[in-house]
Amino acid sequence: MNLSTTALLKEAATEHAVHPLIRNRWSARAFSAAPLSEEVMHTMIEAAAWAPSSMNEQPWRYRYALRGxxxxxxxWECLMGGNQPWTKDAGALLVCSGMTLLAKNGQPNSAWKHDLGLANANLLTQAxxxxxxxxxxGGFDHAKANAVLSIDETNEEVFCxxxxxxxxxxxxxxxPxxxxxxxxxxxxxxxxTVMAL
Ligand SMILES: Cc1cc2nc3c(=O)[nH]c(=O)nc-3n(C[C@H](O)[C@H](O)[C@H](O)COP(=O)(O)O)c2cc1C
Known part of the structure; x- marks a missing residue:
């Protein structure tokens, strides 16, 4: 099974004319030895940063490490056992966290997970x-991640x-x-999923 055969197999069988960038994304597990550059990492994260967010709070934060x-x-040590075997060959691991309190007044930001998800969707599409x-x-040890990254849990949470x-x-x-x-x-x-009213 070569790469293009896998890609064909994974392509979304959509009911409508959905954009190829969306049809062709999938949650891959097999990664090549080709390294990711700092440039492509920053390009993907910049795409994430242009997502909309409630009150333009931009609650997302990203930390990453390149393989090697x-x-x-x-x-990698923070990941659960089911995620470790296939992630060891990833070009990079990225930690997606969010600021849980509003920068403007310190009140809880009820939209932070939503907005982090929007940013991640942008990132994956750019990728x-x-x-x-x-x-x-989502399968990672939260306490370990908080310790490794020195997360201030009073206003930041690692989500995935x-x-x-x-x-x-x-x-x-x-x-498997x-x-x-x-x-x-x-x-x-x-x-x-949809209901026209
Ligand atoms: C918040 C979140 C957490 C996830 N956690 C895991 C995980 O720990 N391990 C894993 O193998 N996949 C994980 N997934 C991937 C989903 O299983 C995957 O997106 C879903 O099965 C749909 O497959 P697709 O992305 O290839 O379309 C996660 C996805 C999301 C959005």
Whole structure:
């Protein structure tokens, strides 16, 4: 199974003419040895930063480490067992956190997770446009991540990690990850999501 066959298998079978950048994104697990540069990391994060946010608070924060660095190892150690085998080859690990309080008055920002999600969606779409694939992960040790990153929990919360990289071959993965990489994606029918009033 070569890369383009996997990409075809993973392409969203949409009911409408959805943009290819959205159809062709998936949560990849097989990453190639090709490194990610600081330039592409900053390009993706700048795309994230241009997401809309409630009152333009821009609550998202990103910290990242490139593969091969001590910081990458430290972040990788924070991941749950089910996420460690396939993320070791990622080009970078990115920590997605949010400021939980409004900068303007210190009150809770009820929109921070929503806005971080919007930013992450931008980041993933920009990534696909550069042939980079991302895989979000909620499976990490929060206490460890807070300690490693010296997070001030009074106003910041780590929400998820994101593995990023150029595509590798599914064959390089151990099971069950290989099978998951070779399984088509699915969504429930659009009619169960949308209601025209
Ligand atoms: C907030 C969040 C947390 C996730 N956590 C994990 C995780 O810990 N491990 C994992 O393998 N996938 C994780 N995923 C990926 C989802 O399982 C994946 O997006 C979903 O199955 C749809 O697949 P697709 O992204 O390929 O379309 C997470 C996704 C999101 C948005």
């Amino acid at each position: 660095t001590a910081a990458f190892e430290q972040l 696909v446009s550069m042939n980079i694939y991302g895989h979000l992960m 990690f994101l593995a990023l990289g150029y595509l590798g071959e599914a064959e390089q993965l151990i099971e 990850f290989k099978t998951r990489e070779l399984t088509a994606r699915s969504r429930r029918p659009l009619a169960e």
